[in-house]
Amino acid sequence: MxxxxxxxxxxxxxxxxxxxxxxxxxxxxxxxxxxxxxxxxxxxxxxxxxxxxxxxxxxxxxxxxxxxxxxxxxxxxxxxxxxxxxxxxxxxxxxxxxxxxxxxxxxxxxxxxxxxxxxxxxxxxxxxxxxxxxxxxxxxxxxxxxxxxxxxxxxxxxxxxxxxxxxxxxxxxxxxxxxxxxxxxxxxxxRTPKNGNMGRPSQSLVKIIEELNTAEFGPIFKEFCKREQIYGFGDLQVKRLLDEINNNR
Structure with missing residues (x-):
């Protein structure tokens, strides 16, 4: 070999x-x-x-x-x-x-x-x-x-x-x-924002926050990984997305 x-x-x-x-x-x-x-x-x-x-x-x-x-x-x-x-x-x-x-x-x-x-x-x-x-x-x-x-x-x-x-x-x-x-x-x-809408990962995070009714990172991250496993994001990438969402609100 x-x-x-x-x-x-x-x-x-x-x-x-x-x-x-x-x-x-x-x-x-x-x-x-x-x-x-x-x-x-x-x-x-x-x-x-x-x-x-x-x-x-x-x-x-x-x-x-x-x-x-x-x-x-x-x-x-x-x-x-x-x-x-x-x-x-x-x-x-x-x-x-x-x-x-x-x-x-x-x-x-x-x-x-x-x-x-x-x-x-x-x-x-x-x-x-x-x-x-x-x-x-x-x-x-x-x-x-x-x-x-x-x-x-x-x-x-x-x-x-x-x-x-x-x-x-x-x-x-x-x-x-x-x-x-x-x-x-x-x-x-x-994941690219279009027509004034956020990209898919950010939209998914907003939906998760609303459904879980929490701002706690752990449960949000766990649910994101389950729903959007295609992205393979780690905690650092998801936290950056969450920070962007919060800053734009």
Missing amino acids: RKQYHILNGDSLKEQFPEIIQGEIIVARECLVDGNVNGNSLPDLFKVRAEFISNNYDGYKEQDYFEKTVPEFQKIQNIPDNVDINLWFEDDLFCQVNFWFVINLLIKSNHNNQLFLIRPESHSQYGFGGLLKSELISIFESRLKLTELHDLSLLWVCYQTNDTEKLIETSKRLKNLYPFIDIAVEAHIE
């Missing part, structure tokens, strides 16, 4: 990763689904992301981004040729945007490697976190070899440049092979 590299979407999966699965582990520590992703180059993007996260996520400094996030992406760029690269990403929009970025990064690095996608057999709010180690081993053994890499890479370009029309067009081309991408793109489109 060729040498294996595993790119994981977050540290929580790293903590539960089965020791029996051999290979180098790289963690994509980002939430590109949230905030500014502009940048004409990778260093520009990293600078923009470091500024955004440090300004919006309490307890996270720009230096943290360059010490904890950037080195992992540099590891991706430095993966050698003739290896298998296993991408552990779920179907929700949070995971998908990171997945598109990683694919783009790999394509730009001109690797002569085989790429595989590992994802839970069924989409749920728990994702990989809801699987036993034996189940993680099972989905690794049934991994999907990725094709149409140019279009997968193009998804990130369209997302970054906010080219909605081309993003939809590309996801439709990939729909037969990767139907979950089309669903994630639809969810992304629906």
Whole structure:
């Protein structure tokens, strides 16, 4: 078997990763689904992301981004040729945007490697976190070899440049092979405010607040994750949305 590299979407999966699965582990520590992703180059993007996260996520400094996030992406760029690269990403929009970025990064690095996608057999709010180690081993053994890499890479370009029309067009081309991408793109489109109305996640939060008749974050967050699992938002993303809603009232 060729040498294996595993790119994981977050540290929580790293903590539960089965020791029996051999290979180098790289963690994509980002939430590109949230905030500014502009940048004409990778260093520009990293600078923009470091500024955004440090300004919006309490307890996270720009230096943290360059010490904890950037080195992992540099590891991706430095993966050698003739290896298998296993991408552990779920179907929700949070995971998908990171997945598109990683694919783009790999394509730009001109690797002569085989790429595989590992994802839970069924989409749920728990994702990989809801699987036993034996189940993680099972989905690794049934991994999907990725094709149409140019279009997968193009998804990130369209997302970054906010080219909605081309993003939809590309996801439709990939729909037969990767139907979950089309669903994630639809969810992304629906979070954009239109005709004076809030986007889908914010509308959902307002409805949840009214139905639960509470301003307590815990129950609101739990219900949002159940109803809008397609977004894959963590507590930080939902809290930002709630703050925006409250500020606009």
